Amino acid sequence: MEEQSLGQRLHIDFPLFFGILVLCLIGLVVIYSAGGQDMNLVYRQAVKLLIALVGMVIVAQLPPAEIARWSFGLFLFGIVLLILVIFYGDVGKGAQRWLDLKIFRFQPSELMKLSVPMMVACYLADKTLPPRFLTVVIVCVMITIPVLLIAKQPDLGTALLVATAGFSVLFIAGISWRLLIFMGGVAAAGAPALWYFMHDYQKQRVLTFLNPENDPLGAGYHTIQSKIAIGSGGFYGKGWLNGTQSHLEFLPERSTDFIFAVFCEEFGMLGVLFLLCLYLFIISRGLYIAINAQHTFGRLLASGLTLTFFVYIFVNMGMVTGQLPVVGVPLPLVSHGGTSMVTLMIGFGIIMAIHTHRRFLSF
Amino acid sequence: MAKEFTLKDQDHESSLITRRVYISAFIILILIIMVISRIFYLTVMQHEHYTTLSKSNRVKITPIAPIRGLIYSRDGVILAENKPTFSLGVIPEQIDDIDETITKLKKIVLIEDSDIDRFNKARKKKRRFENIPLRLNLNKEEVALFAVNRHRFPGVDVVAGLNRHYPLGEKLVHAIGYVARIDGDDVKQLDESNYSGTTHIGKLGIEKSYESLLHGDVGYQQVEVNAKGRVIRVLDRTAPKPGENIHLTIDLSLQQIAIDALENRRGAIVAMDPRNGDVLTFVSSPGYDPNKFVNGIDSKSYNLLLKSKDKPLINRVIQGKYPPGSTVKPFMGLIGLENGVRVNTDETWCPGWFSLKGHAHRYRDWKKQGHGHTDLHKAIMQSCDVYFYILAYELGIDRIFEGMSQFGFGQVTGIDIGGETKALMPSRKWKRKALGQPWYPGETLILGIGQGYYLATPLQLAKATATLANKGHIIRPRLVSSTSNSITNEVNAIPNHSENKVTLSSSAYWDDMIASMKDVVHGVGGTAWRSGLNAEYNFAGKTGTAQVIGIAQDKEYKKEEIAEEFQDHALFIAFAPVEAPRIAIAIIVENGGGGSRTAAPIARKMFDHFMNNRDLINKG
Numbered sequence: 001m002e003e004q005s006l007g008q009r010l011h012i013d014f015p016l017f018f019g020i021l022v023l024c025l026i027g028l029v030v031i032y033s034a035g036g037q038d039m040n041l042v043y044r045q046a047v048k049l050l051i052a053l054v055g056m057v058i059v060a061q062l063p064p065a066e067i068a069r070w071s072f073g074l075f076l077f078g079i080v081l082l083i084l085v086i087f088y089g090d091v092g093k094g095a096q097r098w099l100d101l102k103i104f105r106f107q108p109s110e111l112m113k114l115s116v117p118m119m120v121a122c123y124l125a126d127k128t129l130p131p132r133f134l135t136v137v138i139v140c141v142m143i144t145i146p147v148l149l150i151a152k153q154p155d156l157g158t159a160l161l162v163a164t165a166g167f168s169v170l171f172i173a174g175i176s177w178r179l180l181i182f183m184g185g186v187a188a189a190g191a192p193a194l195w196y197f198m199h200d201y202q203k204q205r206v207l208t209f210l211n212p213e214n215d216p217l218g219a220g221y222h223t224i225q226s227k228i229a230i231g232s233g234g235f236y237g238k239g240w241l242n243g244t245q246s247h248l249e250f251l252p253e254r255s256t257d258f259i260f261a262v263f264c265e266e267f268g269m270l271g272v273l274f275l276l277c278l279y280l281f282i283i284s285r286g287l288y289i290a291i292n293a294q295h296t297f298g299r300l301l302a303s304g305l306t307l308t309f310f311v312y313i314f315v316n317m318g319m320v321t322g323q324l325p326v327v328g329v330p331l332p333l334v335s336h337g338g339t340s341m342v343t344l345m346i347g348f349g350i351i352m353a354i355h356t357h358r359r360f361l362s363f
Numbered sequence: 364m365a366k367e368f369t370l371k372d373q374d375h376e377s378s379l380i381t382r383r384v385y386i387s388a389f390i391i392l393i394l395i396i397m398v399i400s401r402i403f404y405l406t407v408m409q410h411e412h413y414t415t416l417s418k419s420n421r422v423k424i425t426p427i428a429p430i431r432g433l434i435y436s437r438d439g440v441i442l443a444e445n446k447p448t449f450s451l452g453v454i455p456e457q458i459d460d461i462d463e464t465i466t467k468l469k470k471i472v473l474i475e476d477s478d479i480d481r482f483n484k485a486r487k488k489k490r491r492f493e494n495i496p497l498r499l500n501l502n503k504e505e506v507a508l509f510a511v512n513r514h515r516f517p518g519v520d521v522v523a524g525l526n527r528h529y530p531l532g533e534k535l536v537h538a539i540g541y542v543a544r545i546d547g548d549d550v551k552q553l554d555e556s557n558y559s560g561t562t563h564i565g566k567l568g569i570e571k572s573y574e575s576l577l578h579g580d581v582g583y584q585q586v587e588v589n590a591k592g593r594v595i596r597v598l599d600r601t602a603p604k605p606g607e608n609i610h611l612t613i614d615l616s617l618q619q620i621a622i623d624a625l626e627n628r629r630g631a632i633v634a635m636d637p638r639n640g641d642v643l644t645f646v647s648s649p650g651y652d653p654n655k656f657v658n659g660i661d662s663k664s665y666n667l668l669l670k671s672k673d674k675p676l677i678n679r680v681i682q683g684k685y686p687p688g689s690t691v692k693p694f695m696g697l698i699g700l701e702n703g704v705r706v707n708t709d710e711t712w713c714p715g716w717f718s719l720k721g722h723a724h725r726y727r728d729w730k731k732q733g734h735g736h737t738d739l740h741k742a743i744m745q746s747c748d749v750y751f752y753i754l755a756y757e758l759g760i761d762r763i764f765e766g767m768s769q770f771g772f773g774q775v776t777g778i779d780i781g782g783e784t785k786a787l788m789p790s791r792k793w794k795r796k797a798l799g800q801p802w803y804p805g806e807t808l809i810l811g812i813g814q815g816y817y818l819a820t821p822l823q824l825a826k827a828t829a830t831l832a833n834k835g836h837i838i839r840p841r842l843v844s845s846t847s848n849s850i851t852n853e854v855n856a857i858p859n860h861s862e863n864k865v866t867l868s869s870s871a872y873w874d875d876m877i878a879s880m881k882d883v884v885h886g887v888g889g890t891a892w893r894s895g896l897n898a899e900y901n902f903a904g905k906t907g908t909a910q911v912i913g914i915a916q917d918k919e920y921k922k923e924e925i926a927e928e929f930q931d932h933a934l935f936i937a938f939a940p941v942e943a944p945r946i947a948i949a950i951i952v953e954n955g956g957g958g959s960r961t962a963a964p965i966a967r968k969m970f971d972h973f974m975n976n977r978d979l980i981n982k983g
Contacts, residue, residue, distance in 0.1 A: 128372075128376075129375075129376045129379055129380070130379060168387070171383060171387070172380055172383045172384060172387065173380070173383075174376075174379040174380065174382075174383055225420075227405060227413065228413050228416045228417050228420065229417070230402065230405045230406060230413070231405040231406060231409045231410055231412065231413025231414070231416075231417075232410070232413040232414045232416070232417035232418075233406055234406050234407070234410045234414070235406055235407055235410075244417060244420070244421045244587075245417055245420070245421075247589075248420070248421050248587065248588070248589035248590060248595065249589045249590040250420050250421070250589070250590040264402065264405075264406065268406060269402055269403060269406040269407060272399070272402050272406075273399070276395060276398070276399065280391075280395065283388075283391060284388070287384050287387070287388055290380075290384055291380075291381050291384055296373075296376055296377075296380070299377070299380045300380065303380070303383075303384050303387065307387055307391075310391050310394075314394050314395075314398065317398050317401075318398070321398070321401045321402065321405060323401055
C-alpha cells in the first residue's frame with residue numbers, strides 16, 4: 001500500500017473542502033447584508049455552518065461499504081418518519097414538515113434527500129447495468145413513495161429535489177434512452193392529473209410563474225421584486241451593503257430563498273460569474289470523484305448527489321430570475337438556514353468518504 | 364454478494380457510468396449557460412428598465428405644506444395666527460392591544476366616543492406605522508399629565524402641529540372669515556399639486572378671497588421609503604414658500620368702540636376712510652366663533668347657529684338687505700337739484716301728510732302735525748317726509764333709479780371679500796321682470812323716504828356716504844391695505860381703487876347738502892342734535908328709521924304694542940370732519956327704533972374716538 005496523503009488519512013478531500021468553505025464564507029457575507037447588517041444572524045449561521053462541517057467530516061470517516069449497508073434501514077426509517085409527520089407533525093408556514101424532537105425540530109424530508117439516492121444507488125449497484133425494465137419500475141416505486149409523502153405535506157420544492165436525487169442516480173446507472181423518453185412522456189401526461197391534486201397556493205404559484213405581472217402585489221410580488229433587484233444591480237452591482245431592494249425590504253425572503261437576488265443586486269453579473277465558477281468547480285470535483293470511485297455504489301451515489309447539488313442551484317436561480325415557479329429551494333451553501341446546510345454537508349461528507357476510502361493496491 | 368459481482372461486467376459498467384457522467388456534465392454546462400444568459404439579459408440588457416423600477420420603488424416625493432400667512436389689523440394686532448397645537452397620536456404598529464390602551468388613556472386625558480370614532484375611521488385609511496391622532500387640542504395640563512405617564516404607553520405620543528386660530532373669536536369673523544378642512548368641492552377648484560400637503564383652505568371672508576396669497580407655495584422632499592412605505596431618510600428637500608402676511612384696514616380700537624356701542628343688538632356698523640376706501644370698522648352683530656369651524660363644527664352647534672333667530676351666520680354688512688329709510692334723503696335731494704326739479708330755496712307745504720290727487724290714501728309724515736313751510740335744508744335737517752314724497756313723485760321712478768344707481772345703490776360695492784349682495788334698487792324694468800306688474804306712482808312716492816321695494820346693504824350706504832363726503836368721488840371699499848413677506852418682511856402696498864365720479868352741474872349742491880347734514884347734528888332742531896352736542900369737531904349725518912311692517916291707515920305706531928322683531932330699524936349715516944372728511948359711517952341697528960335715538964349716538968362715540976386718536980389712525 002502506498003503512502004497515504006494527509007487528506008486520505010483525515011478522509012477529507014481538500015479541493016472540495018476548500019470550494020465549500022469559500023462558498024459558505026460568501027454566504028455569510030451576503031447574509032450580513034441581506035439581514036440588515038445583523039451580526040447575530042451571521043453568528044448563528046456560522047454556528048450552523050460549523051456543526052454542518054463537523055457532520056461532514058464525521059460522515060467522511062465512514063467507509064462507503066458501511067454507508068451502503070445503512071441505506072435500506074435509513075430509507076425505511078425515513079418513510080416511517082414521513083408517515084409520522086402526517087399525524088404528529090408541527091405546522092409551519094402552512095405545511096406539516098416538522099417533527100418536534102424536543103431538543104431540536106427535525107424535517108424527515110431532508111433525510112430523504114440523502115437516503116433516497118443512497119437507497120437507489122445501493123439497489124442498482126447489485127444489479128447489472130444498464131438496469132432492466134423491472135429494476136427501473138422498482139426504483140421508480142422506491143422514489144415515488146417518499147416523493148408523494150413529501151409532496152403531500154405539502155413541500156413541492158423538497159419533493160422535487162428528492163425525486164431529482166433518485167432519478168439522477170437512475171440516469172447515471174445507464175437507464176436506456178427509450179425508457180427515459182417513455183418516463184418523460186408518462187410524466188407529461190400525468191401533469192394535468194398533478195394539477196388536480198395540487199393545493200390552491202401551488203396552483204397560484206404556477207399561474208403566477210406564467211404571468212407574474214398579473215398580480216404584482218400578491219403572488220407575483222416575489223418574482224417582480226427579485227427581477228428588479230437583479231436587473232438594477234447591473235454588470236458591476238451596487239456594491240456590498242448598497243442593495244436598495246433588499247435593504248428597504250422590497251425583496252422578500254432575502255436571506256433565505258431569494259438571497260441570490262441580493263447577491264446579484266450588490267455584486268452584479270461579475271459576481272454571478274465568480275459564484276457560478278465556484279459552483280462549477282465543486283460540481284466538477286464531485287463528478288471527478290464519481291468517475292474515479294472504485295465501486296458502482298460509490299460512482300452512482302457520488303454522481304447522484306453532485307447532480308442533485310446542481311439541480312438545487314439551477315432551480316433556485318431559475319426561480320429567482322423568474323424562469324421557474326417559486327418553489328422553496330434555497331441557494332445551496334449560501335442561503336441562511338441550518339437544515340439544508342447540514343443535509344448538503346453530509347452529502348459532501350459521503351462524497352469525500354467515497355473518495356478517501358479508496359484502496360490502491362500496489363503490485 | 365461476491366457471486367453477483369462476478370456476473371457483472373465491471374469495465375462495461377464503469378465506462379457506461381463515466382459516459383453518463385459526461386453527458387450530465389454537458390447538460391449542466393448548457394443549463395449554466397442558460398442561467399448566465401438570463402442574468403446577462405436582466406443585468407445588462409434590461410438594466411435601465413430595472414434601475415428605473417428600483418428607483419420608483421424606493422424614492423417617493425412627499426409634499427411639505429407651506430405655513431399660512433398671518434392676518435394683522437391696521438394697529439398691528441394678530442387676527443389670524445397659526446397656533447401650535449398638541450394632539451395625542453397613536454401608532455397602531457407599536458401597540459398590542461389598542462382598545463386596552465385607549466381605556467388606560469381615558470384615565471389620564473378626556474377621550475370622547477366621537478374621538479374614538481374618528482380614530483377608528485382614520486385607522487382604516489392609514490398604514491400601521493403612521494401616526495393617527497386620537498385626541499386633538501390637548502391643553503397644557505393634559506400634555507403634562509401624559510408626559511409623566513408616557514412610559515406606560517409605548518406607541519402613543521404627543522404630536523405638535525399648527526392650527527389656524529382666531530384670537531378675537533367672533534369680533535371680526537365676518538370680515539376675516541375662517542379656514543376649514545378641504546372638502547370635495549374645494550378639490551375641484553384648487554391646484555392639486557400646490558395643495559398636496561395642505562389640509563385647510565379659506566372658506567369665507569379674507570381667508571377665502573386672499574387664499575392664493577395666504578397659502579404660499581408647497582415644498583417637496585424626496586424621501587427614501589422601504590417596502591412598507593416607511594420613510595428611511597430624506598434625499599432632497601425643496602423648502603415651501605410661506606404665505607404672505609395680510610394687513611387689514613380694520614382699526615381694532617374703533618371696531619371695539621363700535622361693538623361696545625352696539626351693546627349686543629342685532630345690526631351692522633361700517634366705517635370707511637372716504638379718501639382711500641379703507642374699511643376701518645366692520646361689525647356684523649351677532650357674530651360667531653370661527654375657531655369652531657377650523658377643524659369641523661359638530662352638527663349640533665352648527666344647527667344652533669343656523670336656526671338662531673339672530674342669524675349670526677349672515678354677514679349683515681354685505682348681505683343684510685335693509686330698507687334705507689330716511690338715509691336716502693340727502694341723495695334724493697341731490698338728484699332733485701341736479702335734475703332741476705328743485706332749487707334750494709323752493710318750499711313745500713307740509714301738513715303732516717300727503718295724498719295723490721284722486722286717491723284717498725294718506726302718506727303720513729313722521730311728524731303728525733307737519734313741518735309747515737319746508738325747504739331742502741329744513742327737509743334734511745328735520746327729515747320731512749312730505750317734502751320727499753312730492754320730490755320723488757315729481758322726479759319719477761326712472762330719474763330716481765338713474766340717480767341712485769350712480770351712488771351705487773342696487774350694485775355690489777366691489778369690496779375685496781365675496782358673498783356681497785346687490786340688494787335692490789327698484790325700477791320699472793325690475794318690477795315687470797320680477798313681479799310682472801307695471802310701476803305705480805304711489806310706489807315712487809315712498810321711494811322718496813327709502814321705503815317700498817328699496818333695499819340697501821350697510822356697506823352700500825357707507826360707500827354712498829363716502830361718495831357724498833368726497834363730493835362725488837367714488838372709492839371702492841377695501842379690507843386689505845398691504846401684504847408683507849413673512850420672511851423678509853418686505854411690504855407690498857395694494858393700491859386703492861377709484862371708480863367713476865358722480866358729477867353734479869354745480870359744486871354748490873354738494874356744499875349745501877353737506878351743510879344741511881351738518882345741521883342734522885349741529886343745528887337747532889336737527890333730528891340728531893343730541894348726538895352733536897359739545898362735539899369738538901364738526902360732523903354731518905342723516906338719521907333714518909325704517910319700517911319693518913306696514914301700519915294700518917287708522918293706526919298709530921306704538922312701540923310698546925309691537926313685538927321686538929317688528930319694531931323699526933334704526934339707521935344713521937355720517938362722516939367727519941365736515942371740512943375734510945376722513946371717516947364715513949353707516950349704522951343699522953335692527954329693530955332699534957328711531958335712528959336719532961339709537962344709531963346716531965353710536966356714530967358719535969366712534970367719531971370721538973377716531974378724532975381724538977387721529978394721529979394713531981393716520982400712522983396705519
